Amino acid sequence: MDFDFSEEQQLLKDSVVRLLADRYDFESRKKHQAATEGWSLGVWRQFAEQGLLGITFAEEDGGFGGGPVETMIVMEAFGKALVIEPYLSAVVLCGGLLRNAGSDEQRRTLLPSIADGTKRLAFAHAERQAGHDLHDIAATARTEGDAFVLDGDKSLVLHGDTADAYIVSARSSGERRDRDGIGLFLVDAGAPGVSRRGYPTQDGMRAAEVSLTNVRVERMNVIGDPAGGFPMIERVAHEAIAALCAEAVGAMAEALDMTVDYLKQRKQFGTTIGSFQALQHRASDMFVALEQARSMALFATMMSSEPDAEERGKAISAAKVQIGRSGRFIGQQAVQLHGGIGMTMEYKLGHLFKRLAMIDTMFGDADHHLEAFADSDGFVGAL
Amino acid sequence: MDLRFTDEEIAFRSEVRNFLKENLPSSIREKLEDGRHPSKDDLVTWSRILNRKGWAVTHWPVEWGGTGWDPIRQMIFRDELQQAPAPEPLAFGVSMVGPVIYTFGSEEQKKRFLPRIANLDDWWCQGFSEPGAGSDLAGLKTTAKRDGEHWVINGQKTWTTLGQYADWIFVLARTDASVKKQEGISFILVDMKTPGITVRPIQTIDGGHEVNEVFFDDVRVPLENLVGEENKGWDYAKFLLGNERNGIARIGISKARLRKIRELAKLHTFGEKPLIESPRFRQKLAAVEVEVKALEMTQLRVISGERKREKGKPDPASSVLKIKGSEIQQATTELLMDVVGPYALPYEPEREDGTRWNEPSVGPDWAASIAPSYFNMRKVSIYGGSNEIQRSIIAKAILGL
Numbered sequence: 012m013d014f015d016f017s018e019e020q021q022l023l024k025d026s027v028v029r030l031l032a033d034r035y036d037f038e039s040r041k042k043h044q045a046a047t048e049g050w051s052l053g054v055w056r057q058f059a060e061q062g063l064l065g066i067t068f069a070e071e072d073g074g075f076g077g078g079p080v081e082t083m084i085v086m087e088a089f090g091k092a093l094v095i096e097p098y099l100s101a102v103v104l105c106g107g108l109l110r111n112a113g114s115d116e117q118r119r120t121l122l123p124s125i126a127d128g129t130k131r132l133a134f135a136h137a138e139r140q141a142g143h144d145l146h147d148i149a150a151t152a153r154t155e156g157d158a159f160v161l162d163g164d165k166s167l168v169l170h171g172d173t174a175d176a177y178i179v180s181a182r183s184s185g186e187r188r189d190r191d192g193i194g195l196f197l198v199d200a201g202a203p204g205v206s207r208r209g210y211p212t213q214d215g216m217r218a219a220e221v222s223l224t225n226v227r228v229e230r231m232n233v234i235g236d237p238a239g240g241f242p243m244i245e246r247v248a249h250e251a252i253a254a255l256c257a258e259a260v261g262a263m264a265e266a267l268d269m270t271v272d273y274l275k276q277r278k279q280f281g282t283t284i285g286s287f288q289a290l291q292h293r294a295s296d297m298f299v300a301l302e303q304a305r306s307m308a309l310f311a312t313m314m315s316s317e318p319d320a321e322e323r324g325k326a327i328s329a330a331k332v333q334i335g336r337s338g339r340f341i342g343q344q345a346v347q348l349h350g351g352i353g354m355t356m357e358y359k360l361g362h363l364f365k366r367l368a369m370i371d372t373m374f375g376d377a378d379h380h381l382e383a384f385a386d387s388d389g390f391v392g393a394l
Numbered sequence: 395m396d397l398r399f400t401d402e403e404i405a406f407r408s409e410v411r412n413f414l415k416e417n418l419p420s421s422i423r424e425k426l427e428d429g430r431h432p433s434k435d436d437l438v439t440w441s442r443i444l445n446r447k448g449w450a451v452t453h454w455p456v457e458w459g460g461t462g463w464d465p466i467r468q469m470i471f472r473d474e475l476q477q478a479p480a481p482e483p484l485a486f487g488v489s490m491v492g493p494v495i496y497t498f499g500s501e502e503q504k505k506r507f508l509p510r511i512a513n514l515d516d517w518w519c520q521g522f523s524e525p526g527a528g529s530d531l532a533g534l535k536t537t538a539k540r541d542g543e544h545w546v547i548n549g550q551k552t553w554t555t556l557g558q559y560a561d562w563i564f565v566l567a568r569t570d571a572s573v574k575k576q577e578g579i580s581f582i583l584v585d586m587k588t589p590g591i592t593v594r595p596i597q598t599i600d601g602g603h604e605v606n607e608v609f610f611d612d613v614r615v616p617l618e619n620l621v622g623e624e625n626k627g628w629d630y631a632k633f634l635l636g637n638e639r640n641g642i643a644r645i646g647i648s649k650a651r652l653r654k655i656r657e658l659a660k661l662h663t664f665g666e667k668p669l670i671e672s673p674r675f676r677q678k679l680a681a682v683e684v685e686v687k688a689l690e691m692t693q694l695r696v697i698s699g700e701r702k703r704e705k706g707k708p709d710p711a712s713s714v715l716k717i718k719g720s721e722i723q724q725a726t727t728e729l730l731m732d733v734v735g736p737y738a739l740p741y742e743p744e745r746e747d748g749t750r751w752n753e754p755s756v757g758p759d760w761a762a763s764i765a766p767s768y769f770n771m772r773k774v775s776i777y778g779g780s781n782e783i784q785r786s787i788i789a790k791a792i793l794g795l
Contacts, residue, residue: 012403013396014698020395080395089515224447271793291789298788302714306691307684313397383681385673390687391652 015307018079026061027088035092037359040215043095044211047174049217050096051208055128064102065126070144079250083257083312089259093362095216097131097170103254104169105132105178107247111115113234117197119382133174135165135198135221136244142366143375144361146190146241147249150223152181159175159183159233161196161204161226171219176200179223180244184235190300193244194237196228214366239289245320247328252374253315256308256334263301263338270294285352290348297341304337325387328380335377396693399466399770406467410474417443418480426479429763430744431602434517434559434640436511440481441514458496458508465697485641486555487511487518491564493637494581494630499623508585512534519557521565521584521608522631524550529783532575533568537583538567545569545620546584547590547613557593557606560586565610569629570625571607583619590614595697598773601743601767635779636712642778643719647688652683657758658733669733676733679773682725689718709777713784718750720774720781724781727768733759750781 016024034054043051059066066081072375075081082103089098106125109118124130140148150163161181171177177198177357185192204226209219235243271294273325274285284290311330317323340363346353353360371377398450399407422436432440445451445459454460463471475482483489492511495503510516527534536549547567557563563584570578584591590613596605622630639700656679659670669675696711731738737757755762775781789795 012399012694012698014695016395048601072717079787082757243500257544271795274795283795289785291793291795292782292785293793294793295785295788298792299714299717302711303685303688304694309397309695310687310691329687332681333688381677381680381684382673384684385676387655387682389652391649391656 013252016080016084020084022078023081024084024088027063027085030061031088031092031094035094037362039094039264040095040294044215049211050170054094055096058096059126059128062096062126063108063344064128065122067102068106068122068126071158072110072118073126076359079253079312079315082254082306083249086257086265087253087308090258090263090366091265092364093163093359095214097133097173097217097255099251099258100133100169100171100174101125101131103251104134104247107241108134108178108234111246112195112240112243113236114353125201131170131173132176132178133168133171133179133219133381134224135168135171135179137167138164139166140187143379144188145244145374147188148180148182149187150179150181152183152194152237153197157225157230159196159230159237160195161198161223161228163223165221165223165268168207168219168221169216171221172208173346174200174219177205177221178234179221179226180240181223185238186385189310190241191211192238193240195234195240195243196237197234198223198226198228199205205386212313212369213370215362221357223274240318242320245324248374249323250315252327252331253308253311255370255373256304256311256330259334259338259367260301260305260308262363262367262370263265263304263341266341266360266367267294267297267301269363270297270345270348275354277350293348297344299338301338304334304341305389306332321387325384325390326386328375329390330378331375331380332384336373337379338371339377340374342367399470399689403466407470407474407643410471411478412510413447413449414474414478414480417447420477422481423478426481428760429767431604431793432481434556437573438514438691439486441483444483445513450483450514451508452490453490454487454498454508454512458504461524465700466694469693472641473604473646473649476644479650484514484517484556486520486560486564487514487516489637489641490634491518491562491583494564494634497621497633498581498626498630500618503583503621504525507653513696516561517559518557518565519554519560519586519608521551521554521563523553525552525616526791529780531631532579532636533577534566536565537571538565538569538580538615540569540617540794541614542640542726543617545617545696547582547584547610547615549610551608551610552596552605554593554606554608555604557586557608558595560593561755562586563608564621565589566627566631569627573625576628578625579627579631579632579733580624581621582615584610584613585622588613598770600742600770604770622668625676642712643693644723644774645686645719646692648682648686648722648726650720651723651730652679652686655679655726655729655733657732662733662735662758665736675732680727682729683721685718685725689715689722691702707780711786712793713779713787716778716784717775717781724771725772727764728770730764733767737761738768763772 030118062075063085065074066077070076082240095376109121138149152159152161179196180193182192204224207219208219277284307330311327314323314326346364349360352358400760451459452461455464495507524534537545538545565582566579568578569580592609592613594607595603658669696709740756742762
């Protein structure tokens, strides 16, 4: 049992924090958001130069051989700074799918170009009817000779408006809610039959609705077993949840820091409001909620590489419950303790609150995961 | 960073578990499983079994009988004791006055008291709280005045847990009323057989007799029973309370109780189905389990940070353990109330000698202890520095407010 970062991990952390301190104060973020892409290509290139985009890829795939702890370090720093670049979609989700399920050929051709920032993929998976269920897939993939032809509508594709290509989940067999029969297909954004509609999201990022009509995918662009992709989707969703937990912890820590600073500065009734016990105790409750969330983000990080899907799922669900609850409490209380300024678009705090609220909705909210965890035998089933 | 237990740590856990399986008397285990209190004899018996194994005072310095285990092993040991469930060594001696004596006491005090604490030859109790000094402990009024070779102690202590069995009491008393309240307090060891001491029981809302009032009426104590320096008692008390907070999360106990809740909720049916099949109940249970897991990780973080901290300085983050640990303990007894339903109602008090509840029970034989446990557990957010005091500690020591 060792909670310390290795020397390399500490260096990584220092360098990410330094980069964001230089390039990502809140005023810079507003400029990044106003760029054509809705985020900054310049910052993206710097992420590539610092090795962040390939941090979890194997060295022979153009990466640095890191793991979940490295992702956690990066995402926590991103959460503090409210980074809006497509790291989750391109690196964690699509990079993760290729890393876990891609053929040697696919990994060798695609991962280096993700790592150097030249190619950005987005994961076109969610569908309108699916709710929080990862296996609810209506999009179809029918065979045509040696190839597949995809049809269907994908929704809430994170950063799908500027992606060069998609990894699309579609059903090659079975019924809409079957876990079997789902495949993963690599589709160029400009391929005939692909259309997209981009839009901004509440947290200052971007997403797209992506439609596929008679989109032809050659055999070489099928990732893994065309009917057995679900375990990989689930696994990468778990990795993404662990990453989001770390991001949320960064955002919560920043919200608490800002709140404590504000309590020390803001004067009313002739004294700093931080001298009032009602507000001190609220801030302490936020700290307790943050520590519990940090613990579960670490637990999720540790368990995200667990091979046993059931054990992994339990841990990830428990973590998402804690993150959702702590994030809601800390976000709301941070706004409350700031008073009016916390309600304004021009100030960072409200954006931390909004990002935390959006993280709860992604990959299953706290209620969804509580139900999933409640259906399991829990952690204390056997001594 | 590697958040898994090492192979050695896992092997250590099974060594402890096996020892407990083979050596914990089943009568004691059953009492704890039923939510009843171990008797004085049970605790003495069990402490001596542990002491023979060298495990009675595991966290003490090796020269005084400690094991030299690192903080993770200490945590594993405590977790296994709590989950067995086995009684923990009597905290007032082993976790409170013992560390004060070996840290601040004289050589004579160490030789005289420490081995007897380890073997539970002396039963210790705590003389801190007073009717007028609870959260504001430093406002205590009990006095100790020098008279020749003695301190003469006058005053009243309260909430003295298991004082009815005690051979010794450690007392905070005012030895200088002319200075700031924290600077005039001394830490004195008092033999309970000294003339002038009266112990009066307090019955708590669960019906049990755990706590007492202790009255001091011209109690004469040898000067050499002062620990450390005169008027430095507040420092020793803070040291002691910081140590108390570390063990206070009681995660193993909460885990054992959750396991019991699951078992009972499978057995016990409301209407047509066992309670465990109610989605509402399962989600309440799941929510507590998530909190327990989070707290377990938090505790590991605090413990692993301990290795780097200055010795004897408690981590203010241990206040998080106190707040969440107590809330979780309370939540588990609330879940037990859900499980027992209307058979919480019959009042069947435990006899002082620790024998079984009234027989035959009105409801299921496991039901009688549940409402008392729920009532009794309200204490945990009050003692050890109330949860509101903990919030103030976090605000000041961590957040700098």
